[in-house]
Amino acid sequence: MSEASWDDVVAAGGQVAVPHTWNAIDGQAGGGYRRGRSTYARRITADAGAVHTWIEFAGVNSSAEVYVAGELLARHDGGYSTFRVDLTRHLVDGEATVVVVVDNAANETVYPQQADFTFYGGIYREVLQISVGSDHFALGDGGPGLLVTPSLAGSRADVTMSAHVVGATEAAVRFVIDGEAAVTVPVVDGHARADLAIERVRRWHGLRDPHLYTARAELLDADAVVDTVELRFGCREFAVDPQRGFLLNGEEYPLRGVSRHQDFEGVGNAITEEMKQADLALLRELGATTVRLAHYQHDQRFYDLCDEVGLVVWAEIPQITVFLPGAVDNARDQLTELIVQNRHHASIVCWGLSNEITLAGAGDDLVAAHRDLNDLAHRLDPTRLTAMAHLFLLETDHALVTLPDVMSYNLYFGWYVGESADNDTWLDDFHASYPEIAIGLSEYGADANPQYQAVDPAKGDYTESYQALYHEHMVAMIAQRPWLWATHVWNLADFGSAGRDEGGAAGRNQKGLVSFDRSLKKDAFYVYKAAWSTEPFVHVAGRRRAERAEAVTEVVVYSNQSEVTLIVDGVEVGTVAGKRAFRFEVPLAGEHEIAARAGDATDVITLRKVDAVPAASIMPTTTIANWFDEAPLPTPAGFFSIQDTLADIKRNDDGARLIASVLEAVATSRGEVGRGVEIPPAMQAIVDRMSVEKLIAQAGGVPIEQVAALNAQLNLIAK
Numbered sequence: 001m002s003e004a005s006w007d008d009v010v011a012a013g014g015q016v017a018v019p020h021t022w023n024a025i026d027g028q029a030g031g032g033y034r035r036g037r038s039t040y041a042r043r044i045t046a047d048a049g050a051v052h053t054w055i056e057f058a059g060v061n062s063s064a065e066v067y068v069a070g071e072l073l074a075r076h077d078g079g080y081s082t083f084r085v086d087l088t089r090h091l092v093d094g095e096a097t098v099v100v101v102v103d104n105a106a107n108e109t110v111y112p113q114q115a116d117f118t119f120y121g122g123i124y125r126e127v128l129q130i131s132v133g134s135d136h137f138a139l140g141d142g143g144p145g146l147l148v149t150p151s152l153a154g155s156r157a158d159v160t161m162s163a164h165v166v167g168a169t170e171a172a173v174r175f176v177i178d179g180e181a182a183v184t185v186p187v188v189d190g191h192a193r194a195d196l197a198i199e200r201v202r203r204w205h206g207l208r209d210p211h212l213y214t215a216r217a218e219l220l221d222a223d224a225v226v227d228t229v230e231l232r233f234g235c236r237e238f239a240v241d242p243q244r245g246f247l248l249n250g251e252e253y254p255l256r257g258v259s260r261h262q263d264f265e266g267v268g269n270a271i272t273e274e275m276k277q278a279d280l281a282l283l284r285e286l287g288a289t290t291v292r293l294a295h296y297q298h299d300q301r302f303y304d305l306c307d308e309v310g311l312v313v314w315a316e317i318p319q320i321t322v323f324l325p326g327a328v329d330n331a332r333d334q335l336t337e338l339i340v341q342n343r344h345h346a347s348i349v350c351w352g353l354s355n356e357i358t359l360a361g362a363g364d365d366l367v368a369a370h371r372d373l374n375d376l377a378h379r380l381d382p383t384r385l386t387a388m389a390h391l392f393l394l395e396t397d398h399a400l401v402t403l404p405d406v407m408s409y410n411l412y413f414g415w416y417v418g419e420s421a422d423n424d425t426w427l428d429d430f431h432a433s434y435p436e437i438a439i440g441l442s443e444y445g446a447d448a449n450p451q452y453q454a455v456d457p458a459k460g461d462y463t464e465s466y467q468a469l470y471h472e473h474m475v476a477m478i479a480q481r482p483w484l485w486a487t488h489v490w491n492l493a494d495f496g497s498a499g500r501d502e503g504g505a506a507g508r509n510q511k512g513l514v515s516f517d518r519s520l521k522k523d524a525f526y527v528y529k530a531a532w533s534t535e536p537f538v539h540v541a542g543r544r545r546a547e548r549a550e551a552v553t554e555v556v557v558y559s560n561q562s563e564v565t566l567i568v569d570g571v572e573v574g575t576v577a578g579k580r581a582f583r584f585e586v587p588l589a590g591e592h593e594i595a596a597r598a599g600d601a602t603d604v605i606t607l608r609k610v611d612a613v614p615a616a617s618i619m620p621t622t623t624i625a626n627w628f629d630e631a632p633l634p635t636p637a638g639f640f641s642i643q644d645t646l647a648d649i650k651r652n653d654d655g656a657r658l659i660a661s662v663l664e665a666v667a668t669s670r671g672e673v674g675r676g677v678e679i680p681p682a683m684q685a686i687v688d689r690m691s692v693e694k695l696i697a698q699a700g701g702v703p704i705e706q707v708a709a710l711n712a713q714l715n716l717i718a719k
Contacts, residue, residue: 021122030506050131059125135241204234210310234346257288266515287532316352408440648689
């Protein structure tokens with residue numbers, strides 16, 4: 001087998017380099033972006049001596065039709081998995097013009113359709129031309145052509161290897177592990193299978209020892225090797241315990257990490273090897289033990305990288321937000337491709353069936369479809385767990401909670417609703433009520449635009465300061481609950497979400513620990529580095545709040561060391577012992593050099609005393625809250641106002657009708673994923689405890705005039 005990558009293709013508008021997306025700019029600008037059809041074409045020539053010529057597409061979003069000479073050769077629905085097309089019979093004198101029509105338009109039959117991320121269109125991953133002889137390993141399913149299944153028994157691993165063969169009727173296959181253990185078996189009915197043993201096996205053990213073996217299959221015609229396939233695999237055991245959390249090779253191995261979207265600013269999803277390496281470097285710097293590769297199948301290369309460094313992976317399909325009855329078959333197809341193409345990866349421990357799929361409700365058809373997917377995953381791969389990421393609105397006694405092998409909840413207390421401490425209460429209540437069910441935290445986070453800073457940060461203000469405080473709480477909360485089987489911060493980096501326009505940046509979700517282009521690490525990044533990493537470091541937070549109006553300011557330092565010393569203008573002012581976060585009070589008068597030292601690690605920032613904080617550092621949507629403080633709206637006795645809670649207002653018929661506009665404003669704060677949301681009683685009770693004022697401030701972007709008008713209308717309704 002030989003492979004050659006495509007470089008340039010002719011698209012409907014000129015020549016472009018692949019990987020390519022037509023939404024690199026408009027998919028990140030906010031508002032609408034082009035969703036429709038584009039055509040790519042390329043003239044290809046078969047390799048000399050090739051009997052069969054295939055094209056492999058590693059990712060085309062979201063549907064693709066492949067033509068030669070006007071004939072449709074293949075259609076593929078699903079923008080994130082590999083598919084291959086056999087061109088052999090369509091070559092004329094070894095040549096053909098291949099036309100690929102790509103479509104990312106909205107429909108009801110291909111996932112995803114409604115989600116908090118941009119559906120970039122294009123041939124956005126690598127394209128390979130594959131040449132093979134008349135006898136070769138099967139290529140049709142997009143998989144590696146070789147299935148390796150290890151099982152452990154003490155210090156020994158028994159490894160089953162199998163492969164499907166095309167063309168050969170009297171051939172044999174030699175299976176080899178690391179060039180040493182080998183066995184040759186005949187091909188029977190197009191299939192070969194063998195069992196090999198690894199004595200004194202070296203286990204894949206996460207970050208500590210991510211050891212990989214190399215499996216190789218050689219197709220033999222007599223003594224000649226006519227085709228080969230190769231992959232790497234690891235030998236490990238894992239389990240999830242409701243009380244002890246995740247166990248790797250029998251040892252407690254806390255899964256603490258982040259989720260990752262694949263796109264970059266100005267590039268979209270057509271990312272380079274350097275960009276993949278940049279994300280890997282960030283994960284390693286954090287000290288994360290796990291990454292949730294959301295919300296779709298990621299590039300094969302990134303799973304390889306996770307194998308190599310020992311990151312435990314949650315892999316999933318893009319069945320997300322709203323169940324589509326017309327896309328049931330597509331979900332099955334995408335799950336099949338995800339598993340068949342990736343089940344050799346040692347890093348992957350679970351197959352995610354869906355994410356927040358119950359936003360618009362969970363009927364019997366949805367539950368039945370998930371049972372079918374769960375069974376399918378176990379048939380394709382009995383060695384791994386199935387998983388679901390549940391919407392924080394899903395009732396804890398719903399059938400979906402225990403349908404997969406393991407599950408996690410997406411909880412956003414402290415951002416979309418409630419307070420940060422509500423996460424503690426919610427999880428503790430679940431664990432006490434269902435001690436036999438393992439629970440994880442698949443998403444949690446708060447948006448932050450580093451341009452916005454605050455001396456008194458508050459929920460909903462989009463400040464870097466609040467995000468850091470929120471994550472300080474969350475990392476401490478998680479550390480106290482080792483029974484959480486896996487926790488994943490949402491998100492590693494800011495990412496494109498065309499439907500959003502909030503927090504001073506349209507077209508993106510800003511919950512990342514780093515910026516969209518990965519050039520800026522927000523202070524919250526260092527909260528987790530202090531919790532997870534082992535390489536000594538110290539970081540002085542608040543460097544983007546360099547100008548401060550307060551006479552005495554708080555300086556916050558993050559470190560994984562047990563003691564931090566603060567030095568102001570070259571003079572030591574104090575040493576604080578603690579864990580992760582260290583706080584100092586520093587008087588300001590003019591400009592000061594602020595340095596922190598922990599062992600050999602140091603960090604320095606500069607602070608300046610000013611009379612007033614620059615306006616650019618205040619998030620525009622917080623003017624509602626600030627205005628309330630400066631000029632409180634009327635609250636006449638005996639009548640409602642925005643100071644009243646939703647629960648109190650909704651008890652009045654006129655008040656209930658009026659408050660509907662407020663709930664709509666809150667829903668739209670999450671972009672298109674807020675459409676059609678159904679709030680169950682348990683979650684509604686938390687929302688109802690909030691005042692209208694707090695709810696509007698948290699949503700952001702509601703003009704003061706509308707707030708005043710709403711308050712005036714409430715003032716007319718007697719309690």
